[in-house]
Amino acid sequence: MPVYEQHRQDPATQQRMNMAQAAARNWHQNHAGNITRSSGSALITIPVVVHVLYKDASQNISDQQIQSQIAVLNQDYRRLNADTSNTVSIFDTIAADAQIEFCLAGLDPQGNPTNGITRTSTAGGQFLGYFSPFFEDAKYDSLGGKNAWPTDQYLNIWVCELFPGLLGYAQFPGDAAASDGVVVTYTAFGTMGTVTAPSTLGRTTTHEVGHWLGLYHIWGDDNDCTTGSDSVYDTPNATSASQSDCQVARNSCSNEDPWWGSIDPTDNVQNYMDYSNDSCMNMFTLGQKARMLSFLYGDPRRLALFTSPAGCAAVGVQEPFSYDRYFSLYPNPSNGQITVSYFGTWNSAMQVEVIDATGRIAQTYQANAYNYTLDLSGLAKGIYTLRFIGEGGAAAKRVVIQ
Ligand SMILES: [Ca+2]
Ligand SMILES: [Ca+2]
Ligand SMILES: [Ca+2]
Ligand SMILES: [Zn+2]
Known part of the structure; x- marks a missing residue:
C-alpha cells in the first residue's frame, strides 16, 4: 500500500488507475449478475514469466519449484485446491471458481521458444542487498534486477530475496507498465525447495496475483469497521488483518454490506486476501471473482493478455x-x-x-x-x-x- 500511495502521486498514473477502475465498474454493472460459482466468464489462461534473481546458488530455485507455484495458482483460482473442505459453511456457498488459469509462457518477447523462466545472477538490491518495493529494484536490469517482459503479454513474477519480514508485493491494474507484476520472496514461492514455514503452500503468490487483478485486503487496510473497504460486497468488514491464528469464529465488525441482510457473518479469515497463514486460507468469494474479471476485461493492459502471443510452455505444469x-x-x-x-x-x-x-x-x-x-x-x-x-x-x- 505505501508503494501504491507513492506511485499515485504521478498524475498520469493516477489517471490511468482511475480509468481502469471506471472500466472495471462498467464491466461489472453489465456482467456481475451473470457470475456464479463456476460460470459467468470464459476460461482465461494467463501466460506467466518467472524472473529468478539469485545472489547465491541456494536462491536459484529449481524449475520444479516454479512449476509447483503455477500448479497452486491453477488450483486456487479454479477452486480445485485440496483444502476446500476446510471452508466454513457460511462462506462455502459463496466460494468461487474464478475461471482463471496460468501457464509458464511458451514464447519469449522475440518469439523464441522459452520455458517461461529467466535466471539472473545478481549482487542484490538497493536496501542492504535485499530487494525492496520502495526502490522497485527487482524490476530493472540497471538496479540489479531484471526488466519486465511486455506487461500486456505476460504476468511478470520476480522471485528474489526481499527485505526481511516481507513475503511479497504487487502492483494494481492501471499502474505503470514497466513495473507491472508481482514480486515474491524465494522462501515463500511454490511448495518445495527453499520455502520455509508457515509459507509453504504457495498462497503468498495467490494473494499477490489477487492484488494484480485489482483486489484489496478484505479488512480495508484500516483499523476499524468503517474507514476502509475492499469494494467487494460479500467479504465481511473486519477491523484488521488476520492475526495468523486462523480464528474462524472471529467477528470483528457487525456493520455489513446490505447484501448480507440480517446475517452478521464472521470475518472471512480463510480468504486469500487476508493475512492468514498459507494453511488457513483457501478461498476467493463470488464478489472478488467479479472484481477480478472486471479488471481483466476492463483494464486495457489486462485485456491484452487474452490475445498475448506468449502461449504456454509444453512442460508438465498443465492440469x-x-x-x-x-x-x-x-x-x-x-x-x-x-x-x-x-x-x-x-x-x-x-x-x-x-x-x-x-x-x-x-x-x-x-x-x-x-x-x-x-x-x-x-x-x-x-x-x-x-x-x-x-x-x-x-x-x-x-x-x-x-
Ligand atoms: Ca467487503
Ligand atoms: Ca476495516
Ligand atoms: Ca461481521
Ligand atoms: Zn496484500
Missing part, C-alpha cells in the same frame, strides 16, 4: 486433464475460417463450445476429426474462446475474428 497443448488453430487472427488440428488420440467425440467475450456460448459443435476447417464467419468480430471438452478433460483456445 492433468488439460488438452491445451494438443490443439493448434490456424490462422489466428482470421476472418472466421480456421483450420483446427488435434494431435492427441480420440476416445470419443469432443464437444466444442465457442464462447464470446462476455462468457456467452455463441455456437457449439461435435468434433471427431484430426484436421478440419471451422467456419465462424457468421459471428461478430471479436475475441472468442474455443472450449474443447473430451473424455475426462478439456482445452481452451482463444481466437480472434477480424
Whole structure:
C-alpha cells in the first residue's frame, strides 16, 4: 500500500488507475449478475514469466519449484485446491471458481521458444542487498534486477530475496507498465525447495496475483469497521488483518454490506486476501471473482493478455486433464475460417463450445476429426474462446475474428 500511495502521486498514473477502475465498474454493472460459482466468464489462461534473481546458488530455485507455484495458482483460482473442505459453511456457498488459469509462457518477447523462466545472477538490491518495493529494484536490469517482459503479454513474477519480514508485493491494474507484476520472496514461492514455514503452500503468490487483478485486503487496510473497504460486497468488514491464528469464529465488525441482510457473518479469515497463514486460507468469494474479471476485461493492459502471443510452455505444469497443448488453430487472427488440428488420440467425440467475450456460448459443435476447417464467419468480430471438452478433460483456445 505505501508503494501504491507513492506511485499515485504521478498524475498520469493516477489517471490511468482511475480509468481502469471506471472500466472495471462498467464491466461489472453489465456482467456481475451473470457470475456464479463456476460460470459467468470464459476460461482465461494467463501466460506467466518467472524472473529468478539469485545472489547465491541456494536462491536459484529449481524449475520444479516454479512449476509447483503455477500448479497452486491453477488450483486456487479454479477452486480445485485440496483444502476446500476446510471452508466454513457460511462462506462455502459463496466460494468461487474464478475461471482463471496460468501457464509458464511458451514464447519469449522475440518469439523464441522459452520455458517461461529467466535466471539472473545478481549482487542484490538497493536496501542492504535485499530487494525492496520502495526502490522497485527487482524490476530493472540497471538496479540489479531484471526488466519486465511486455506487461500486456505476460504476468511478470520476480522471485528474489526481499527485505526481511516481507513475503511479497504487487502492483494494481492501471499502474505503470514497466513495473507491472508481482514480486515474491524465494522462501515463500511454490511448495518445495527453499520455502520455509508457515509459507509453504504457495498462497503468498495467490494473494499477490489477487492484488494484480485489482483486489484489496478484505479488512480495508484500516483499523476499524468503517474507514476502509475492499469494494467487494460479500467479504465481511473486519477491523484488521488476520492475526495468523486462523480464528474462524472471529467477528470483528457487525456493520455489513446490505447484501448480507440480517446475517452478521464472521470475518472471512480463510480468504486469500487476508493475512492468514498459507494453511488457513483457501478461498476467493463470488464478489472478488467479479472484481477480478472486471479488471481483466476492463483494464486495457489486462485485456491484452487474452490475445498475448506468449502461449504456454509444453512442460508438465498443465492440469492433468488439460488438452491445451494438443490443439493448434490456424490462422489466428482470421476472418472466421480456421483450420483446427488435434494431435492427441480420440476416445470419443469432443464437444466444442465457442464462447464470446462476455462468457456467452455463441455456437457449439461435435468434433471427431484430426484436421478440419471451422467456419465462424457468421459471428461478430471479436475475441472468442474455443472450449474443447473430451473424455475426462478439456482445452481452451482463444481466437480472434477480424
Ligand atoms: Ca467487503
Ligand atoms: Ca476495516
Ligand atoms: Ca461481521
Ligand atoms: Zn496484500
